Amino acid sequence: MFLENATVNSVTQIGTNVFLLNLQSDKIAKHAKPGQFVNIKVSNSNFPLLRRPFSICNVEGDSFTIMFISVGGGTSALQNKQRGESVDVMGPLGNGFSLAGNFDKAVIVAGGIGAAPFPFLIRELDKTGKEIICFSGGRSKNDCITYEMKNVLAATDDGSFGFEGNVVQLLGSEINKLKNDRIKIFGCGPTPMLKSLQQFCISNSFEAEISTESSMACGFGICQGCPIESTTNKEKYLLVCKDGPVFNVNDVELP
Amino acid sequence: MSAIDLSVSIGPLTLRNPILLASGTVGYGNEISEFVDLNKIGGIVTKSLSLKPRKGNSPQRVVETPSGMLNAIGLANVGVEEFLKTKIPFLKKFDTKIICNIAASSVEEYVECTRLLTGEETISAFEINVSCPNVKEGGLEFGNDKRAVARITEQVKNVSTKPVFIKLSPNVSRISEFALAAKEAGADAVSAINTLVGTAFDIMTRKPKIKNITGGLSGPAIKPVALAKVLEIRRNVDIPIIGVGGIFSWQDAVEFMIAGASAFQLGTVNFVYPNISETMVNDLILYCEKMKIASLKNLTGSFIL
Numbered sequence: 222m223f224l225e226n227a228t229v230n231s232v233t234q235i236g237t238n239v240f241l242l243n244l245q246s247d248k249i250a251k252h253a254k255p256g257q258f259v260n261i262k263v264s265n266s267n268f269p270l271l272r273r274p275f276s277i278c279n280v281e282g283d284s285f286t287i288m289f290i291s292v293g294g295g296t297s298a299l300q301n302k303q304r305g306e307s308v309d310v311m312g313p314l315g316n317g318f319s320l321a322g323n324f325d326k327a328v329i330v331a332g333g334i335g336a337a338p339f340p341f342l343i344r345e346l347d348k349t350g351k352e353i354i355c356f357s358g359g360r361s362k363n364d365c366i367t368y369e370m371k372n373v374l375a376a377t378d379d380g381s382f383g384f385e386g387n388v389v390q391l392l393g394s395e396i397n398k399l400k401n402d403r404i405k406i407f408g409c410g411p412t413p414m415l416k417s418l419q420q421f422c423i424s425n426s427f428e429a430e431i432s433t434e435s436s437m438a439c440g441f442g443i444c445q446g447c448p449i450e451s452t453t454n455k456e457k458y459l460l461v462c463k464d465g466p467v468f469n470v471n472d473v474e475l476p
Numbered sequence: 477m478s479a480i481d482l483s484v485s486i487g488p489l490t491l492r493n494p495i496l497l498a499s500g501t502v503g504y505g506n507e508i509s510e511f512v513d514l515n516k517i518g519g520i521v522t523k524s525l526s527l528k529p530r531k532g533n534s535p536q537r538v539v540e541t542p543s544g545m546l547n548a549i550g551l552a553n554v555g556v557e558e559f560l561k562t563k564i565p566f567l568k569k570f571d572t573k574i575i576c577n578i579a580a581s582s583v584e585e586y587v588e589c590t591r592l593l594t595g596e597e598t599i600s601a602f603e604i605n606v607s608c609p610n611v612k613e614g615g616l617e618f619g620n621d622k623r624a625v626a627r628i629t630e631q632v633k634n635v636s637t638k639p640v641f642i643k644l645s646p647n648v649s650r651i652s653e654f655a656l657a658a659k660e661a662g663a664d665a666v667s668a669i670n671t672l673v674g675t676a677f678d679i680m681t682r683k684p685k686i687k688n689i690t691g692g693l694s695g696p697a698i699k700p701v702a703l704a705k706v707l708e709i710r711r712n713v714d715i716p717i718i719g720v721g722g723i724f725s726w727q728d729a730v731e732f733m734i735a736g737a738s739a740f741q742l743g744t745v746n747f748v749y750p751n752i753s754e755t756m757v758n759d760l761i762l763y764c765e766k767m768k769i770a771s772l773k774n775l776t777g778s779f780i781l
Contacts, residue, residue: 224511224750262748262749267543267695267724268542270540270695270744270748271545271747272747272748311750435536436535436536436537436538436539437538438540438545438547438744438747439746439747440747441510441750443501443502443503443507443746443750444500444501444547444747445500445503445532445537445549446537446549447538448532448535448537448552449535456529456531457531458531458532458552463507476534476535
């Protein structure tokens with residue numbers, strides 16, 4: 222992991238409140254793996270005080286991109302960054318997705334801004350020649366992010382785009398078409414969605430990895446602020462920042 | 477090499493410089509050492525140790541508040557045995573002072589932890605966290621009870637072969653009375669202050685933002701409180717003070733020394749700027765040069781009222 226003053230290359234709006242921030246940062250870009258994250262000090266002041274964690278969305282040469290929803294506070298500070306501005310970034314942090322496994326078809330399942338880590342993963346999976354199918358869900362059309370996904374099936378709670386229902390229900394309705402393939406599921410999204418995805422994967426014995434989220438203060442294991450229950454060792458919590466954020470679906474008990 | 481002498485003493489313990497990393501903000505040193513050369517700073521205070529491993533509180537454990545944060549980690553730690561077996565070998569590699577923080581739920585446990593650790597040569601001193609519930613006395617905090625603070629200090633001193641520092645709670649009306657109780661029981665120094673009790677609510681769910689309901693407030697928000705507590709102790713009790721609470725810059729650190737601290741600890745700032753302790757060394761030298769201070773220790777308690 223590195224501390225770098227990265228330079229803003231661009232801020233691009235790709236949805237109602239969805240933005241991409243591309244940062245010039247050779248060390249982080251060079252060492253990042255899909256599913257890892259960066260911890261960004263979004264302002265030079267104490268507002269906000271702590272860094273904010275963001276999945277690495279993609280890497281392009283000496284730069285990397287993060288995807289975020291602007292919801293005020295830290296994220297609106299990021300939205301207003303200008304080209305050439307310097308941003309204090311720590312990363313790459315945590316453990317990413319594993320491309321290994323006994324599968325031919327990768328099934329991507331994203332809920333809302335949970336789409337953020339997948340462009341990078343999809344690109345790396347592409348290189349290994351795996352087939353890829355993507356499921357993306359959101360409350361309505363504007364919350365359903367399909368940026369750089371391929372073979373996408375969409376789900377919205379209000380039915381304004383694609384399947385009416387949540388993304389795990391959509392996956393369930395399509396799973397018969399996939400059951401003759403050797404698949405591995407990669408999930409990221411809000412915790413209730415991940416919980417239902419986890420249940421689905423475990424009950425069907427699918428190989429799967431999920432990217433979890435948690436409040437955290439440091440991002441590299443010293444504050445102990447982001448515990449997650451382990452399924453194998455009840456005496457000790459795992460840490461989302463250091464042991465995750467990506468876990469095998471069988472290894473953690475979601476809150 | 478600079479001609480400025482940055483070395484300081486906390487009672488019998490001499491440090492290369494007054495920069496310490498606070499307990500609970502640097503684990504057992506391994507993660508932070510990727511950002512900081514620990515050989516350049518005064519030392520580190522390890523995460524609170526208890527006799528047996530502790531899992532800690534369930535999430536959510538941390539939340540940001542204006543210019544600060546609340547935490548209720550619940551003293552998650554590996555326990556004394558595991559610390560000696562797996563953490564000490566790493567810490568041995570550094571030429572820096574290792575101050576071992578102990579947190580316990582009974583006087584006997586404080587004593588037992590100290591007894592098991594005091595033979596380890598890598599440990600330079602103990603810092604006793606008295607902001608823990610006294611399980612035998614209905615869960616009341618030791619740190620709120622002068623007699624309990626005195627008893628822990630005296631009994632830990634009896635078995636310790638190293639200097640003993642008492643980390644005081646700010647959640648009392650007169651902190652100097654607690655510093656006096658620690659001094660009279662034989663403490664070599666006091667660390668002031670631990671976190672302030674606070675809480676925060678989610679206005680949509682009406683639930684506390686941290687699972688434990690209350691947590692310890694830290695960060696720049698508490699710096700003026702911490703400074704006032706250090707000053708109060710300095711003006712009332714003759715005991716070395718380690719200043720801690722909301723230091724985010726070298727200027728903050730200098731304020732603590734002026735108010736009476738012999739050394740200081742960086743805490744929450746390690747989460748945000750994990751390399752600041754190392755960069756602060758040079759900032760302190762530049763300050764001394766500018767102010768024509770030959771020896772940084774002369775700054776301690778140099779306030780002009």
